[in-house]
Amino acid sequence: MCRGLESLPSACLERAKELKARFGSLLHKKQMGLTGQKTVMSRQMVVASLRWKESFQELLRDEQSLCAFQAFLKSEYSEENLAFYLACEDYMNTQSSSKLPAKAKKIYSEFIVCDAPREVNLDHETKTSTVKNLENPTNCCFDLARAKIYYLMEKDCYPRFLKSVACQELSRQLAA
Structure with missing residues:
Protein backbone atom coordinates (compact mmCIF):
# COMPACT_ATOMS: atom_id res chain seq x y z
CA MET A 1 0.00 0.00 0.00
CA CYS A 2 1.20 3.57 -0.48
CA ARG A 3 2.74 4.18 2.91
CA GLY A 4 3.57 7.45 4.65
CA LEU A 5 0.70 9.89 4.75
CA GLU A 6 2.95 12.85 3.99
CA SER A 7 4.05 11.25 0.73
CA LEU A 8 0.68 9.71 -0.16
CA PRO A 9 -0.51 12.22 -2.75
CA SER A 10 2.73 12.55 -4.68
CA ALA A 11 3.70 8.88 -4.32
CA CYS A 12 0.30 7.65 -5.44
CA LEU A 13 0.11 10.22 -8.21
CA GLU A 14 3.49 9.02 -9.48
CA ARG A 15 2.31 5.41 -9.15
CA ALA A 16 -0.88 6.28 -11.05
CA LYS A 17 1.19 7.82 -13.86
CA GLU A 18 3.39 4.73 -13.91
CA LEU A 19 0.32 2.48 -14.03
CA LYS A 20 -1.19 4.54 -16.83
CA ALA A 21 1.98 4.13 -18.84
CA ARG A 22 2.19 0.41 -18.06
CA PHE A 23 -1.49 -0.20 -18.75
CA GLY A 24 -1.24 1.91 -21.88
CA SER A 25 1.29 -0.50 -23.29
CA LEU A 26 -0.93 -3.40 -22.26
CA LEU A 27 -3.91 -1.80 -23.87
CA HIS A 28 -2.25 -1.08 -27.20
CA LYS A 29 -0.07 -4.16 -27.57
CA LYS A 30 -0.36 -7.81 -26.82
CA GLN A 31 1.94 -9.01 -24.08
CA MET A 32 5.16 -10.61 -25.23
CA GLY A 33 5.85 -14.02 -23.73
CA LEU A 34 9.26 -15.25 -22.56
CA THR A 35 9.76 -16.95 -25.93
CA GLY A 36 9.19 -13.68 -27.77
CA GLN A 37 5.86 -14.89 -29.14
CA LYS A 38 2.81 -12.72 -28.77
CA THR A 39 0.46 -13.98 -26.09
CA VAL A 40 -2.86 -12.86 -24.72
CA MET A 41 -3.36 -12.16 -21.02
CA SER A 42 -4.60 -15.28 -19.27
CA ARG A 43 -8.08 -15.25 -17.80
CA GLN A 44 -6.56 -15.47 -14.30
CA MET A 45 -4.49 -12.35 -14.95
CA VAL A 46 -7.57 -10.49 -16.12
CA VAL A 47 -9.60 -11.58 -13.08
CA ALA A 48 -6.79 -10.52 -10.74
CA SER A 49 -6.46 -7.20 -12.56
CA LEU A 50 -10.17 -6.45 -12.24
CA ARG A 51 -10.78 -7.71 -8.69
CA TRP A 52 -10.96 -4.14 -7.41
CA LYS A 53 -14.19 -3.70 -9.38
CA GLU A 54 -15.94 -6.27 -7.16
CA SER A 55 -16.12 -4.01 -4.11
CA PHE A 56 -14.75 -0.90 -2.53
CA GLN A 57 -13.09 -3.08 0.09
CA GLU A 58 -11.18 -4.94 -2.66
CA LEU A 59 -10.05 -1.61 -4.10
CA LEU A 60 -8.63 -0.58 -0.71
CA ARG A 61 -6.69 -3.86 -0.48
CA ASP A 62 -4.94 -3.49 -3.81
CA GLU A 63 -2.00 -1.08 -3.92
CA GLN A 64 -2.28 -0.27 -7.62
CA SER A 65 -6.02 0.36 -7.63
CA LEU A 66 -5.75 2.35 -4.39
CA CYS A 67 -3.19 4.64 -6.01
CA ALA A 68 -5.37 5.00 -9.11
CA PHE A 69 -8.38 5.80 -6.90
CA GLN A 70 -6.32 8.37 -5.00
CA ALA A 71 -5.30 10.03 -8.29
CA PHE A 72 -8.96 10.06 -9.36
CA LEU A 73 -9.98 11.70 -6.07
CA LYS A 74 -7.21 14.25 -6.46
CA SER A 75 -8.56 15.13 -9.91
CA GLU A 76 -11.95 15.76 -8.27
CA TYR A 77 -10.42 17.74 -5.39
CA SER A 78 -11.70 15.25 -2.80
CA GLU A 79 -8.59 13.30 -1.84
CA GLU A 154 -18.12 3.61 -0.99
CA LYS A 155 -21.49 5.07 -1.98
CA ASP A 156 -20.36 8.23 -3.76
CA CYS A 157 -16.68 8.36 -4.84
CA TYR A 158 -16.19 4.68 -5.70
CA PRO A 159 -19.16 4.49 -8.12
CA ARG A 160 -17.96 7.70 -9.82
CA PHE A 161 -14.49 6.17 -10.08
CA LEU A 162 -15.94 3.03 -11.70
CA LYS A 163 -17.87 5.19 -14.19
CA SER A 164 -14.87 7.35 -15.08
CA VAL A 165 -13.72 7.19 -18.68
CA ALA A 166 -10.20 6.03 -17.78
CA CYS A 167 -11.50 3.25 -15.54
CA GLN A 168 -14.03 2.04 -18.12
CA GLU A 169 -11.47 2.04 -20.91
CA LEU A 170 -8.92 0.17 -18.81
CA SER A 171 -11.51 -2.43 -17.78
CA ARG A 172 -12.72 -2.88 -21.33
CA GLN A 173 -9.23 -3.34 -22.71
CA LEU A 174 -8.14 -5.74 -19.93
CA ALA A 175 -11.23 -7.88 -20.44
CA ALA A 176 -10.83 -7.99 -24.22
Missing part, protein backbone atom coordinates in the same frame (compact mmCIF):
# COMPACT_ATOMS: atom_id res chain seq x y z
CA GLU A 80 -8.97 14.35 1.81
CA ASN A 81 -11.51 11.56 2.37
CA LEU A 82 -9.08 8.82 1.42
CA ALA A 83 -6.21 10.51 3.27
CA PHE A 84 -8.37 10.70 6.41
CA TYR A 85 -9.44 7.07 6.09
CA LEU A 86 -5.82 5.91 5.67
CA ALA A 87 -4.68 8.09 8.59
CA CYS A 88 -7.37 6.46 10.76
CA GLU A 89 -6.28 2.99 9.62
CA ASP A 90 -2.70 3.83 10.56
CA TYR A 91 -3.90 5.22 13.89
CA MET A 92 -5.93 2.09 14.65
CA ASN A 93 -2.87 -0.07 14.04
CA THR A 94 -0.62 1.96 16.35
CA GLN A 95 0.87 -0.46 18.86
CA SER A 96 2.28 2.07 21.31
CA SER A 97 -0.42 3.73 23.40
CA SER A 98 2.03 6.54 24.22
CA LYS A 99 1.95 7.60 20.54
CA LEU A 100 -1.85 7.77 20.34
CA PRO A 101 -2.37 11.29 21.79
CA ALA A 102 0.04 12.96 19.35
CA LYS A 103 -1.33 11.03 16.36
CA ALA A 104 -4.92 11.76 17.41
CA LYS A 105 -4.17 15.47 17.73
CA LYS A 106 -2.56 15.51 14.28
CA ILE A 107 -5.54 13.75 12.66
CA TYR A 108 -7.97 16.04 14.44
CA SER A 109 -6.15 19.22 13.43
CA GLU A 110 -5.64 18.12 9.83
CA PHE A 111 -9.07 16.65 9.07
CA ILE A 112 -11.74 17.35 11.68
CA VAL A 113 -11.41 20.77 13.32
CA CYS A 114 -13.45 23.52 11.68
CA ASP A 115 -11.47 25.01 8.77
CA ALA A 116 -8.86 22.24 8.92
CA PRO A 117 -6.45 22.19 5.95
CA ARG A 118 -8.04 18.95 4.67
CA GLU A 119 -11.37 19.04 6.48
CA VAL A 120 -13.64 16.07 5.84
CA ASN A 121 -17.39 16.39 5.71
CA LEU A 122 -18.69 15.06 9.03
CA ASP A 123 -21.99 15.86 10.69
CA HIS A 124 -22.03 17.75 14.00
CA GLU A 125 -22.95 14.67 16.03
CA THR A 126 -20.02 12.65 14.66
CA LYS A 127 -17.60 15.52 15.26
CA THR A 128 -18.85 15.96 18.83
CA SER A 129 -18.54 12.25 19.55
CA THR A 130 -15.04 12.15 18.10
CA VAL A 131 -13.89 15.18 20.11
CA LYS A 132 -15.21 13.52 23.27
CA ASN A 133 -13.29 10.32 22.39
CA LEU A 134 -10.10 12.37 22.04
CA GLU A 135 -10.19 13.26 25.74
CA ASN A 136 -8.84 9.77 26.40
CA PRO A 137 -7.42 8.54 23.07
CA THR A 138 -7.69 4.84 22.32
CA ASN A 139 -7.21 2.96 19.05
CA CYS A 140 -10.93 3.23 18.32
CA CYS A 141 -11.61 6.92 19.02
CA PHE A 142 -11.99 7.69 15.28
CA ASP A 143 -14.12 4.64 14.48
CA LEU A 144 -17.40 6.49 13.94
CA ALA A 145 -15.83 9.23 11.80
CA ARG A 146 -13.80 6.66 9.83
CA ALA A 147 -16.96 4.61 9.19
CA LYS A 148 -18.86 7.69 7.96
CA ILE A 149 -16.10 8.62 5.53
CA TYR A 150 -15.76 5.00 4.36
CA TYR A 151 -19.50 4.91 3.65
CA LEU A 152 -19.31 8.24 1.80
CA MET A 153 -16.47 7.00 -0.42
Whole structure:
Protein backbone atom coordinates (compact mmCIF):
# COMPACT_ATOMS: atom_id res chain seq x y z
CA MET A 1 0.00 0.00 0.00
CA CYS A 2 1.20 3.57 -0.48
CA ARG A 3 2.74 4.18 2.91
CA GLY A 4 3.57 7.45 4.65
CA LEU A 5 0.70 9.89 4.75
CA GLU A 6 2.95 12.85 3.99
CA SER A 7 4.05 11.25 0.73
CA LEU A 8 0.68 9.71 -0.16
CA PRO A 9 -0.51 12.22 -2.75
CA SER A 10 2.73 12.55 -4.68
CA ALA A 11 3.70 8.88 -4.32
CA CYS A 12 0.30 7.65 -5.44
CA LEU A 13 0.11 10.22 -8.21
CA GLU A 14 3.49 9.02 -9.48
CA ARG A 15 2.31 5.41 -9.15
CA ALA A 16 -0.88 6.28 -11.05
CA LYS A 17 1.19 7.82 -13.86
CA GLU A 18 3.39 4.73 -13.91
CA LEU A 19 0.32 2.48 -14.03
CA LYS A 20 -1.19 4.54 -16.83
CA ALA A 21 1.98 4.13 -18.84
CA ARG A 22 2.19 0.41 -18.06
CA PHE A 23 -1.49 -0.20 -18.75
CA GLY A 24 -1.24 1.91 -21.88
CA SER A 25 1.29 -0.50 -23.29
CA LEU A 26 -0.93 -3.40 -22.26
CA LEU A 27 -3.91 -1.80 -23.87
CA HIS A 28 -2.25 -1.08 -27.20
CA LYS A 29 -0.07 -4.16 -27.57
CA LYS A 30 -0.36 -7.81 -26.82
CA GLN A 31 1.94 -9.01 -24.08
CA MET A 32 5.16 -10.61 -25.23
CA GLY A 33 5.85 -14.02 -23.73
CA LEU A 34 9.26 -15.25 -22.56
CA THR A 35 9.76 -16.95 -25.93
CA GLY A 36 9.19 -13.68 -27.77
CA GLN A 37 5.86 -14.89 -29.14
CA LYS A 38 2.81 -12.72 -28.77
CA THR A 39 0.46 -13.98 -26.09
CA VAL A 40 -2.86 -12.86 -24.72
CA MET A 41 -3.36 -12.16 -21.02
CA SER A 42 -4.60 -15.28 -19.27
CA ARG A 43 -8.08 -15.25 -17.80
CA GLN A 44 -6.56 -15.47 -14.30
CA MET A 45 -4.49 -12.35 -14.95
CA VAL A 46 -7.57 -10.49 -16.12
CA VAL A 47 -9.60 -11.58 -13.08
CA ALA A 48 -6.79 -10.52 -10.74
CA SER A 49 -6.46 -7.20 -12.56
CA LEU A 50 -10.17 -6.45 -12.24
CA ARG A 51 -10.78 -7.71 -8.69
CA TRP A 52 -10.96 -4.14 -7.41
CA LYS A 53 -14.19 -3.70 -9.38
CA GLU A 54 -15.94 -6.27 -7.16
CA SER A 55 -16.12 -4.01 -4.11
CA PHE A 56 -14.75 -0.90 -2.53
CA GLN A 57 -13.09 -3.08 0.09
CA GLU A 58 -11.18 -4.94 -2.66
CA LEU A 59 -10.05 -1.61 -4.10
CA LEU A 60 -8.63 -0.58 -0.71
CA ARG A 61 -6.69 -3.86 -0.48
CA ASP A 62 -4.94 -3.49 -3.81
CA GLU A 63 -2.00 -1.08 -3.92
CA GLN A 64 -2.28 -0.27 -7.62
CA SER A 65 -6.02 0.36 -7.63
CA LEU A 66 -5.75 2.35 -4.39
CA CYS A 67 -3.19 4.64 -6.01
CA ALA A 68 -5.37 5.00 -9.11
CA PHE A 69 -8.38 5.80 -6.90
CA GLN A 70 -6.32 8.37 -5.00
CA ALA A 71 -5.30 10.03 -8.29
CA PHE A 72 -8.96 10.06 -9.36
CA LEU A 73 -9.98 11.70 -6.07
CA LYS A 74 -7.21 14.25 -6.46
CA SER A 75 -8.56 15.13 -9.91
CA GLU A 76 -11.95 15.76 -8.27
CA TYR A 77 -10.42 17.74 -5.39
CA SER A 78 -11.70 15.25 -2.80
CA GLU A 79 -8.59 13.30 -1.84
CA GLU A 80 -8.97 14.35 1.81
CA ASN A 81 -11.51 11.56 2.37
CA LEU A 82 -9.08 8.82 1.42
CA ALA A 83 -6.21 10.51 3.27
CA PHE A 84 -8.37 10.70 6.41
CA TYR A 85 -9.44 7.07 6.09
CA LEU A 86 -5.82 5.91 5.67
CA ALA A 87 -4.68 8.09 8.59
CA CYS A 88 -7.37 6.46 10.76
CA GLU A 89 -6.28 2.99 9.62
CA ASP A 90 -2.70 3.83 10.56
CA TYR A 91 -3.90 5.22 13.89
CA MET A 92 -5.93 2.09 14.65
CA ASN A 93 -2.87 -0.07 14.04
CA THR A 94 -0.62 1.96 16.35
CA GLN A 95 0.87 -0.46 18.86
CA SER A 96 2.28 2.07 21.31
CA SER A 97 -0.42 3.73 23.40
CA SER A 98 2.03 6.54 24.22
CA LYS A 99 1.95 7.60 20.54
CA LEU A 100 -1.85 7.77 20.34
CA PRO A 101 -2.37 11.29 21.79
CA ALA A 102 0.04 12.96 19.35
CA LYS A 103 -1.33 11.03 16.36
CA ALA A 104 -4.92 11.76 17.41
CA LYS A 105 -4.17 15.47 17.73
CA LYS A 106 -2.56 15.51 14.28
CA ILE A 107 -5.54 13.75 12.66
CA TYR A 108 -7.97 16.04 14.44
CA SER A 109 -6.15 19.22 13.43
CA GLU A 110 -5.64 18.12 9.83
CA PHE A 111 -9.07 16.65 9.07
CA ILE A 112 -11.74 17.35 11.68
CA VAL A 113 -11.41 20.77 13.32
CA CYS A 114 -13.45 23.52 11.68
CA ASP A 115 -11.47 25.01 8.77
CA ALA A 116 -8.86 22.24 8.92
CA PRO A 117 -6.45 22.19 5.95
CA ARG A 118 -8.04 18.95 4.67
CA GLU A 119 -11.37 19.04 6.48
CA VAL A 120 -13.64 16.07 5.84
CA ASN A 121 -17.39 16.39 5.71
CA LEU A 122 -18.69 15.06 9.03
CA ASP A 123 -21.99 15.86 10.69
CA HIS A 124 -22.03 17.75 14.00
CA GLU A 125 -22.95 14.67 16.03
CA THR A 126 -20.02 12.65 14.66
CA LYS A 127 -17.60 15.52 15.26
CA THR A 128 -18.85 15.96 18.83
CA SER A 129 -18.54 12.25 19.55
CA THR A 130 -15.04 12.15 18.10
CA VAL A 131 -13.89 15.18 20.11
CA LYS A 132 -15.21 13.52 23.27
CA ASN A 133 -13.29 10.32 22.39
CA LEU A 134 -10.10 12.37 22.04
CA GLU A 135 -10.19 13.26 25.74
CA ASN A 136 -8.84 9.77 26.40
CA PRO A 137 -7.42 8.54 23.07
CA THR A 138 -7.69 4.84 22.32
CA ASN A 139 -7.21 2.96 19.05
CA CYS A 140 -10.93 3.23 18.32
CA CYS A 141 -11.61 6.92 19.02
CA PHE A 142 -11.99 7.69 15.28
CA ASP A 143 -14.12 4.64 14.48
CA LEU A 144 -17.40 6.49 13.94
CA ALA A 145 -15.83 9.23 11.80
CA ARG A 146 -13.80 6.66 9.83
CA ALA A 147 -16.96 4.61 9.19
CA LYS A 148 -18.86 7.69 7.96
CA ILE A 149 -16.10 8.62 5.53
CA TYR A 150 -15.76 5.00 4.36
CA TYR A 151 -19.50 4.91 3.65
CA LEU A 152 -19.31 8.24 1.80
CA MET A 153 -16.47 7.00 -0.42
CA GLU A 154 -18.12 3.61 -0.99
CA LYS A 155 -21.49 5.07 -1.98
CA ASP A 156 -20.36 8.23 -3.76
CA CYS A 157 -16.68 8.36 -4.84
CA TYR A 158 -16.19 4.68 -5.70
CA PRO A 159 -19.16 4.49 -8.12
CA ARG A 160 -17.96 7.70 -9.82
CA PHE A 161 -14.49 6.17 -10.08
CA LEU A 162 -15.94 3.03 -11.70
CA LYS A 163 -17.87 5.19 -14.19
CA SER A 164 -14.87 7.35 -15.08
CA VAL A 165 -13.72 7.19 -18.68
CA ALA A 166 -10.20 6.03 -17.78
CA CYS A 167 -11.50 3.25 -15.54
CA GLN A 168 -14.03 2.04 -18.12
CA GLU A 169 -11.47 2.04 -20.91
CA LEU A 170 -8.92 0.17 -18.81
CA SER A 171 -11.51 -2.43 -17.78
CA ARG A 172 -12.72 -2.88 -21.33
CA GLN A 173 -9.23 -3.34 -22.71
CA LEU A 174 -8.14 -5.74 -19.93
CA ALA A 175 -11.23 -7.88 -20.44
CA ALA A 176 -10.83 -7.99 -24.22
